[in-house]
Amino acid sequence: MSNPVQLTIVGSIGIDTVETPLDKRVDILGGSASFACIAASYFTQTGMVGVVGTDFPEKYRSCYIDAGIDIEGLQVEEGQTFRWSGVYEQNMDVRRTLSTELNVFEHFSPEMPAAYINSPYLLLGNISPELQLHVLNQIADPQFVMADTMDLWINISRPKLVELIERVTMLTINESEARKLTEEHSLVKAAREIMRMGPQYVLIKKGEHGSMLFSGEHICLLPAFPLGDVVDPTGAGDTFAGALMGALAAGGKADEAGLRQAMIYGTVVASFGVQDFSVDRLLALTKEEIESRATLYRSMLC
Amino acid sequence: MSNPVQLTIVGSIGIDTVETPLDKRVDILGGSASFACIAASYFTQTGMVGVVGTDFPEKYRSCYIDAGIDIEGLQVEEGQTFRWSGVYEQNMDVRRTLSTELNVFEHFSPEMPAAYINSPYLLLGNISPELQLHVLNQIADPQFVMADTMDLWINISRPKLVELIERVTMLTINESEARKLTEEHSLVKAAREIMRMGPQYVLIKKGEHGSMLFSGEHICLLPAFPLGDVVDPTGAGDTFAGALMGALAAGGKADEAGLRQAMIYGTVVASFGVQDFSVDRLLALTKEEIESRATLYRSMLC
Numbered sequence: 001m002s003n004p005v006q007l008t009i010v011g012s013i014g015i016d017t018v019e020t021p022l023d024k025r026v027d028i029l030g031g032s033a034s035f036a037c038i039a040a041s042y043f044t045q046t047g048m049v050g051v052v053g054t055d056f057p058e059k060y061r062s063c064y065i066d067a068g069i070d071i072e073g074l075q076v077e078e079g080q081t082f083r084w085s086g087v088y089e090q091n092m093d094v095r096r097t098l099s100t101e102l103n104v105f106e107h108f109s110p111e112m113p114a115a116y117i118n119s120p121y122l123l124l125g126n127i128s129p130e131l132q133l134h135v136l137n138q139i140a141d142p143q144f145v146m147a148d149t150m151d152l153w154i155n156i157s158r159p160k161l162v163e164l165i166e167r168v169t170m171l172t173i174n175e176s177e178a179r180k181l182t183e184e185h186s187l188v189k190a191a192r193e194i195m196r197m198g199p200q201y202v203l204i205k206k207g208e209h210g211s212m213l214f215s216g217e218h219i220c221l222l223p224a225f226p227l228g229d230v231v232d233p234t235g236a237g238d239t240f241a242g243a244l245m246g247a248l249a250a251g252g253k254a255d256e257a258g259l260r261q262a263m264i265y266g267t268v269v270a271s272f273g274v275q276d277f278s279v280d281r282l283l284a285l286t287k288e289e290i291e292s293r294a295t296l297y298r299s300m301l302c
Numbered sequence: 303m304s305n306p307v308q309l310t311i312v313g314s315i316g317i318d319t320v321e322t323p324l325d326k327r328v329d330i331l332g333g334s335a336s337f338a339c340i341a342a343s344y345f346t347q348t349g350m351v352g353v354v355g356t357d358f359p360e361k362y363r364s365c366y367i368d369a370g371i372d373i374e375g376l377q378v379e380e381g382q383t384f385r386w387s388g389v390y391e392q393n394m395d396v397r398r399t400l401s402t403e404l405n406v407f408e409h410f411s412p413e414m415p416a417a418y419i420n421s422p423y424l425l426l427g428n429i430s431p432e433l434q435l436h437v438l439n440q441i442a443d444p445q446f447v448m449a450d451t452m453d454l455w456i457n458i459s460r461p462k463l464v465e466l467i468e469r470v471t472m473l474t475i476n477e478s479e480a481r482k483l484t485e486e487h488s489l490v491k492a493a494r495e496i497m498r499m500g501p502q503y504v505l506i507k508k509g510e511h512g513s514m515l516f517s518g519e520h521i522c523l524l525p526a527f528p529l530g531d532v533v534d535p536t537g538a539g540d541t542f543a544g545a546l547m548g549a550l551a552a553g554g555k556a557d558e559a560g561l562r563q564a565m566i567y568g569t570v571v572a573s574f575g576v577q578d579f580s581v582d583r584l585l586a587l588t589k590e591e592i593e594s595r596a597t598l599y600r601s602m603l604c
Contacts, residue, residue: 223523
């Protein structure tokens with residue numbers, strides 16, 4: 001018997017093709033659940049909820065198992081796995097999506113394994129708010145629910161997104177999406193507006209410029225870890241969210257101080273993740289490397 | 303007799319016309335020396351080096367005097383004061399210069415007043431490196447020299463800029479300029495390359511995303527103060543530099559810990575500065591407001 005699942009993560013699982021100014025990789029493992037679960041696996045027993053097609057390579061499935069992730073919630077459906085391809089331009093500052101094929105993801109409607117139902121922590125990765133609500137409804141009594149979203153859902157599914165936001169402990173959203181959701185240019189005002197919609201915490205991701213945690217009237221600012229080189233930024237936000245929730249579950253204190261410590265781990269693990277394509281650097285990580293960089297990062301916050 | 307000048311600041315003094323998405327102001331006080339000196343005046347006895355034309359309004363001259371700035375180094379030359387006009391677009395993210403008239407600034411070749419020659423702190427605001435060197439050569443034995451620069455000088459005056467950089471304690475430069483100067487995309491590599499050129503410290507300004515202080519192998523990261531609304535970002539970098547150098551001079555400890563404290567004041571005073579046009583908010587500041595926001599800001603760095 002495996003350990004009880006502390007953190008349930010739902011998200012996409014994809015086969016990506018990624019082109020950067022320096023390199024190109026075809027058919028690599030991607031998807032928000034892949035990045036988030038592997039990142040979280042360094043901290044806590046993580047259960048993955050997602051769907052792949054019958055074409056999903058065994059070697060990628062092994063990545064999850066080797067990382068110690070509970071994949072009872074990973075469904076295999078007849079057909080092709082979700083596929084995404086994109087290109088990074090102008091020194092990685094601009095990402096352009098070349099193609100998206102939903103494939104088996106289109107009709108995904110997951111049932112939670114019994115082992116996941118009592119998990120105290122839940123990360124609703126960036127998928128449709130309808131699907132996020134469907135998962136949330138199946139978790140018995142989550143202690144802390146974090147949801148990620150993106151501009152697509154603000155555009156095409158705002159009422160469901162609002163319904164979801166009402167019920168989460170923390171919404172994580174990037175700068176431009178926070179502005180779009182609230183029609184407030186100021187991030188401070190946007191975050192306060194989102195908190196009025198329900199969440200106790202709002203975490204605004206600023207990519208290579210760090211993150212901001214809003215909690216009532218208090219704001220906590222975290223700069224990003226400065227990297228010499230970024231190889232592939234794909235999945236950085238998902239990695240950040242996964243490590244954050246994993247560290248939060250491991251720390252056992254879902255208060256503001258616990259969140260700040262968890263954000264430090266999110267920042268650090270995400271900084272490793274972008275140093276190689278796909279989940280390659282994440283899979284090769286050790287706890288010692290994470291702790292060592294966390295110590296270095298804390299010294300930079302001096 | 304006034305107090306001995308602790309901090310000498312040289313820079314431009316201009317009459318600006320600034321247009322933002324919400325408002326437009328004509329013939330307002332601007333220039334790097336104006337912002338930097340007024341910001342520094344809250345911390346230390348500051349001497350201004352600059353030039354204006356005979357058209358320079360008496361009310362603007364009074365701003366300096368009322369702020370307690372020593373203006374013995376402020377020359378008045380026959381002709382028109384330097385003029386700049388610009389427009390901020392796309393929610394303040396893009397600045398476009400509409401016109402620049404050098405006027406009396408074109409042949410400016412300042413002589414230091416005797417009271418400035420022994421000032422221990424020197425801020426060489428963003429003017430030509432030739433002029434920065436001309437001022438540096440007249441200060442007897444400065445303890446800490448900070449220089450600001452911009453892409454223009456990297457383009458048209460690189461050899462003189464390199465000569466200057468060799469001789470300063472700290473270079474402050476923005477992200478894109480650091481990349482341009484060193485041809486390194488990574489800010490970490492760029493900063494290390496600049497340190498190899500001479501300065502003990504490199505301070506990279508990231509505008510609304512904060513700043514990074516490099517000192518040997520150590521990096522100190524400071525996020526920007528999050529503001530509800532920005533009215534006019536003109537002069538924010540100069541305000542940051544002026545308050546930083548003022549606080550450094552007042553603290554009397556020009557080491558890394560002292561610099562970090564000074565950067566906090568730089569960040570805070572700059573955050574006030576952008577809340578109104580020109581130097582209006584800076585002139586209305588009190589020490590209590592600065593300390594109160596510095597305390598709030600430190601709590602955000604939690």
